[in-house]
Amino acid sequence: MKKVSVVVLAAVVAALSLATGAATAPSQSTSLTIYSGREERLVKPIMDRFTRDTGIELKVRYASSTTLATALVEEGRNSPADIYWSQEPGTLGLVGARGLLARLSQATIGKVPARFSTRSRRWVGTSGRSRVLVYNTNELQQGELPASVWGLTSPRWKGKIGIAPTNASFQAFLGATIHLYGEARVRAWLRGLEENDVRLYPNNTTVVQAVGRGDVEVGLVNHYYLYNLLAETPDLPVRNHWFRDGDPGNLVLAAGVGIVSSTQKATAAQRFVDFLLSKWAQRFIARGPGAAEYPLIDGVPRRPGLRPLSTIKGPKYILGRLSADLTPAVRMLLEEGYLK
Amino acid sequence: MTAAGAATAVSSHGRRAPRLLVTLAGLVALGAILPVAYLALRALSADAAARALAPASTTVELALDTAVLAFGVVVATLVVGVPLAWLVVRTDLPGRRLWGIAASLPLVIPSFVAALALLGAFAPRGLVQEALEPLGVERLPEVTGYWGALVALTLSTYPYVYLLAAAGLRSADASAEEAARSLGAGRFRVLTRVTLPAIRPSLAAASLLVALYVLSDFGVVSLMGYSTLTTGIYVRYESLLALESAALLALALLALALAIVLVASRFRLRGPVYRSTPGAGRAGKVTNLGWWRWPALVFCATLIGLFLVLPVGVLAWWSFSADPITGRAGVDWSAAVGSASMATATALVAAIVVLPAAVLAWRYPSALSRWLERLTLLPSALPGIAVALALVFVGARIGAPVYQSLGLLLVAYVIRFMPYGLASTRASLDAVSPRLEEAARSLGRRPVGAMTAVVLPLARSGVLAGAALVFLSTIKELPATLLLKPIGFETLATEIWKGTSIGAYSEVAPSALLLIVIAAPLVYLLSWRNAWELGATE
Structure with a gap:
C-alpha cells in the first residue's frame, strides 16, 4: 500500500499547490474584472487593445450572458466583477433593476442614439x-x-x-x-x-x-x-x-455594457465602457472577423453588404422597458x- | 438522532461505528448537502410571482417526463452494457480487450457533443442521408424528442453500466458458478440465476448513476427539444433570472432523485451477495462462444459503430475545415493540461473522501449510515448550474482568495461527481464479506490496517472504476467550470463551449477529439490492469 499512499500524497500536494498558486498570483495594481457574455473569439482583440492603450490589465470571465447574470445576482455586493458586458438588453435590464449596475455618466450615454440606452443609465448599448x-x-x-x-x-x-x-x-x-x-x-x-x-x-x-x-x-x-x-x-x-x-x-435590439455597482474601480471601469464606444472598438465590433452587428456611434461603417441600420424601421419601443x-x-x- | 448519539449506536453486527468514521462521513455529506441547502434557502424566499412561474401542474408534468426518460435510458443502458460486459470479460470474443476499451470511451464525449453529432449525422438531410443519397434516400426520419434524447443519453451513459458490470463480473466468485454447473444447471441458467444476481449490486449502482445523470443533463435534452425538470430549471434561470422559481423545480428534481435512490437501494439490498472465497478470487470460467461469436461480433460492432465511430467520425469530418473566423485549426494544449490535471486531482480526492461513507454503510449498516450515503448521492442529480450557483453563493461571501480559485473548483467537482466514486466503491464492497475484516481484526490488525490490507484490495476494482468514472465525468464538466475557474484557466470543455456557443463546429472538433485521446490510456490501463490482476486474460 506504500506506493498508493505516496501517489495519493503527491496528488493532494499537487492539488493544494495548484489551488494556492492561483490564490497567490500577483494582484495587479490596476486591473479590471470583466464578466463577458460576448464570445472570446469575437472580442479578445478589443480587450488586448484596451490593455495596450491604458495599461489596465483585464481579467475576463467568458460565459453566456444569462449564466453570468445569475452569478452576479448570487454574488450580490461581493461580486469580483467590475464590468458586465451582455448580449441581451433584457438581461441587462433585469440585473440593473436589482440595483446591481451603477449609473453611467450622461456623456457616455450620449455617445449612442437614445434608443440604445436606458433613461435610468444602468447600461449602454455597444452594438445593434x-x-x-x-x-x-x-x-x-x-x-x-x-x-x-x-x-x-x-x-x-x-x-x-x-x-x-x-x-x-x-x-x-x-x-x-x-x-x-x-x-x-x-x-x-x-x-x-x-x-x-x-x-x-x-x-x-x-x-x-x-x-x-x-x-x-x-x-x-x-x-x-x-x-x-x-x-x-x-x-x-x-x-x-x-x-x-x-x-x-x-x-432592433442591442448588446450592451454596465458597470457593476459594487466596483471599487469606477474610474477604470468608466474608461473601459468609453473604450467600447470608441471608433476603434466600434469598428472592430462591426467589422472584425465573424462580426456582423451594427456599430452604434457616428462615422463607423457597418459590414459591407449589410442593410443600413437607419433603413430598418422597427416598432417604436424603449429597450429599457424589457426588464x-x-x-x-x-x-x-x-x-x-x-x-x- | 444526533450524529454523536448515532456514533454510539450499535450496528447490526453488534459493533459500534467508530466515532471518527461517522464524523468523516458526516463532513463529506455536509459538503454534498450544500447545494441542497442553498436551493432550499432560495425556494423558501419564493413569493407568489416566483411560484406562479413554477406551478404544481407544470412541475408534475416535467417530473413525469423526466422519470419516463430516466427509466428508458436505464433500460437501454442495461440492454447495451450488460451483454457487452459479459462478452468482454467472460467469453473468448475475438479482440475483446479492444472492444472493452472502445466500449468505455463514449463516456468522455460530452453529451451535448454527442447530441450535436447525432443530429449532424441523422438530420433529415445530414451526413448519413448524404452518404445514402446514391441509394435514393432523400430524407431520413428525424431523431429528436424522446427517442433522440434516449439514444444520445444512452450513448453517454451506457459505459457506466459496462464498466461497473465488467468490474462486477471480474470480481464475482467463480466457485458459485462452478457449483451450479456441477449440480447440473445449464449455461443459460447459471448466467441468469447465479452470475447476474451476483453482480446485482453493480447493476443497481450503475443504473442509479445513469438515472441521476439523466436527471442532471441539460445538453442533450435541450438540443433534442425534450423538456425535463432540468430544462425547466434553465428556462427559469436564463429567461428571467428567476432563481427562486428555478429552486422550486430543483427541489422537485431532488425529490425525484431521492425516490430513485430509494428504489435502487431496494434492488441492492435484497440479500447478501458476498463472495464465498476469501482472497483475490479466481476469474469466472471463460465461455467458448463457438458459432455465436459472429452474432456477438455484429452486436459489438453495431454498438461501437453507433456510439463511438459515428460521433468521432462526425467530429473528424468537422475538424477537416479550419476555423473560418480565427483561421486556426487545432487545440489549446494548456487547456488539455488543465483538464487532465483537474480531473486527476478530482478523481483522487473523490476516491478518498467517499471511503468513510462507503465503509460505514457496508460495515456498520444503520439508518444514519444509509442516509449519509443517500445524501452524498443527491447532488449528482442536479444540473451543473445549480451546484455552481450554490458555490457562487457561498464562495463570493468568503471572497478572495477562495472564490474562483482552483481549490473551490475542485470542491465543486468533488461534490458533483463523488457519487460516481461512492456508488462504485459501495458496489464492490458489497461483494466482500464483513467476516474477512473481522478475521483480520481478530488476528490483531488495527481497524485502519484491516481496511487497507484486507478489505480495500478486495474492493480494488470498484474503487478504481469509481475513480475512473469521476475522472471521465470531470474532464467534460462545463457549467461549474465557467463560473468557478480562475480567470485564464482553460479546460477542453470550455474550449468546446466557445465553439458551440456560436455554431463553429469546426472549432469544437479538435478539442473533443483530444478529450478522447487523453482518456483512452486511462481507460486502457483500467480495463487492462483489472483484467491482468484478476488473471482474466488469455
Whole structure:
C-alpha cells in the first residue's frame, strides 16, 4: 500500500499547490474584472487593445450572458466583477433593476442614439442587432415572403416556420410586442403559430441551419446568425428578410455594457465602457472577423453588404422597458406550452 | 438522532461505528448537502410571482417526463452494457480487450457533443442521408424528442453500466458458478440465476448513476427539444433570472432523485451477495462462444459503430475545415493540461473522501449510515448550474482568495461527481464479506490496517472504476467550470463551449477529439490492469 499512499500524497500536494498558486498570483495594481457574455473569439482583440492603450490589465470571465447574470445576482455586493458586458438588453435590464449596475455618466450615454440606452443609465448599448425572418432561397422568392410577422399565422406557412422560444431575443421581441399590441393579440398569434405546426428549435443557430437544410422554409432569428454560418458554409441557401416598416418583427435590439455597482474601480471601469464606444472598438465590433452587428456611434461603417441600420424601421419601443416586459412574455410562453 | 448519539449506536453486527468514521462521513455529506441547502434557502424566499412561474401542474408534468426518460435510458443502458460486459470479460470474443476499451470511451464525449453529432449525422438531410443519397434516400426520419434524447443519453451513459458490470463480473466468485454447473444447471441458467444476481449490486449502482445523470443533463435534452425538470430549471434561470422559481423545480428534481435512490437501494439490498472465497478470487470460467461469436461480433460492432465511430467520425469530418473566423485549426494544449490535471486531482480526492461513507454503510449498516450515503448521492442529480450557483453563493461571501480559485473548483467537482466514486466503491464492497475484516481484526490488525490490507484490495476494482468514472465525468464538466475557474484557466470543455456557443463546429472538433485521446490510456490501463490482476486474460 506504500506506493498508493505516496501517489495519493503527491496528488493532494499537487492539488493544494495548484489551488494556492492561483490564490497567490500577483494582484495587479490596476486591473479590471470583466464578466463577458460576448464570445472570446469575437472580442479578445478589443480587450488586448484596451490593455495596450491604458495599461489596465483585464481579467475576463467568458460565459453566456444569462449564466453570468445569475452569478452576479448570487454574488450580490461581493461580486469580483467590475464590468458586465451582455448580449441581451433584457438581461441587462433585469440585473440593473436589482440595483446591481451603477449609473453611467450622461456623456457616455450620449455617445449612442437614445434608443440604445436606458433613461435610468444602468447600461449602454455597444452594438445593434435586428430581428429578421430568415428564408430558404431555394424554396422561396423575396416576393412570396410575408409583409408582417402577424402574417405567419396564415395557412400558407403551415409546417414551414421555425422559432427558438428559449432564446432571449425571441422573448424580448415577444415582450415588446405584448407591450405594444396587448396580451390578447400576441396570445392569438402564438396559438395561430401552434395551429400552423410551428417547429421549435433550441437556439437561433439551429433555426438558421434548419432553414438552410429546408426542414422549414422560414425562421424568426436575429440578423447576424446568417453571417456566422455563411462564414462556415458559403453556399448556405439562406437570406435575411425584413418585414414592412414599423412591424414588430423588425425590432432592433442591442448588446450592451454596465458597470457593476459594487466596483471599487469606477474610474477604470468608466474608461473601459468609453473604450467600447470608441471608433476603434466600434469598428472592430462591426467589422472584425465573424462580426456582423451594427456599430452604434457616428462615422463607423457597418459590414459591407449589410442593410443600413437607419433603413430598418422597427416598432417604436424603449429597450429599457424589457426588464418589466419580459415577465409577461415568458409567462405567456409557459402558459401556451412553448416553454415548460 | 444526533450524529454523536448515532456514533454510539450499535450496528447490526453488534459493533459500534467508530466515532471518527461517522464524523468523516458526516463532513463529506455536509459538503454534498450544500447545494441542497442553498436551493432550499432560495425556494423558501419564493413569493407568489416566483411560484406562479413554477406551478404544481407544470412541475408534475416535467417530473413525469423526466422519470419516463430516466427509466428508458436505464433500460437501454442495461440492454447495451450488460451483454457487452459479459462478452468482454467472460467469453473468448475475438479482440475483446479492444472492444472493452472502445466500449468505455463514449463516456468522455460530452453529451451535448454527442447530441450535436447525432443530429449532424441523422438530420433529415445530414451526413448519413448524404452518404445514402446514391441509394435514393432523400430524407431520413428525424431523431429528436424522446427517442433522440434516449439514444444520445444512452450513448453517454451506457459505459457506466459496462464498466461497473465488467468490474462486477471480474470480481464475482467463480466457485458459485462452478457449483451450479456441477449440480447440473445449464449455461443459460447459471448466467441468469447465479452470475447476474451476483453482480446485482453493480447493476443497481450503475443504473442509479445513469438515472441521476439523466436527471442532471441539460445538453442533450435541450438540443433534442425534450423538456425535463432540468430544462425547466434553465428556462427559469436564463429567461428571467428567476432563481427562486428555478429552486422550486430543483427541489422537485431532488425529490425525484431521492425516490430513485430509494428504489435502487431496494434492488441492492435484497440479500447478501458476498463472495464465498476469501482472497483475490479466481476469474469466472471463460465461455467458448463457438458459432455465436459472429452474432456477438455484429452486436459489438453495431454498438461501437453507433456510439463511438459515428460521433468521432462526425467530429473528424468537422475538424477537416479550419476555423473560418480565427483561421486556426487545432487545440489549446494548456487547456488539455488543465483538464487532465483537474480531473486527476478530482478523481483522487473523490476516491478518498467517499471511503468513510462507503465503509460505514457496508460495515456498520444503520439508518444514519444509509442516509449519509443517500445524501452524498443527491447532488449528482442536479444540473451543473445549480451546484455552481450554490458555490457562487457561498464562495463570493468568503471572497478572495477562495472564490474562483482552483481549490473551490475542485470542491465543486468533488461534490458533483463523488457519487460516481461512492456508488462504485459501495458496489464492490458489497461483494466482500464483513467476516474477512473481522478475521483480520481478530488476528490483531488495527481497524485502519484491516481496511487497507484486507478489505480495500478486495474492493480494488470498484474503487478504481469509481475513480475512473469521476475522472471521465470531470474532464467534460462545463457549467461549474465557467463560473468557478480562475480567470485564464482553460479546460477542453470550455474550449468546446466557445465553439458551440456560436455554431463553429469546426472549432469544437479538435478539442473533443483530444478529450478522447487523453482518456483512452486511462481507460486502457483500467480495463487492462483489472483484467491482468484478476488473471482474466488469455
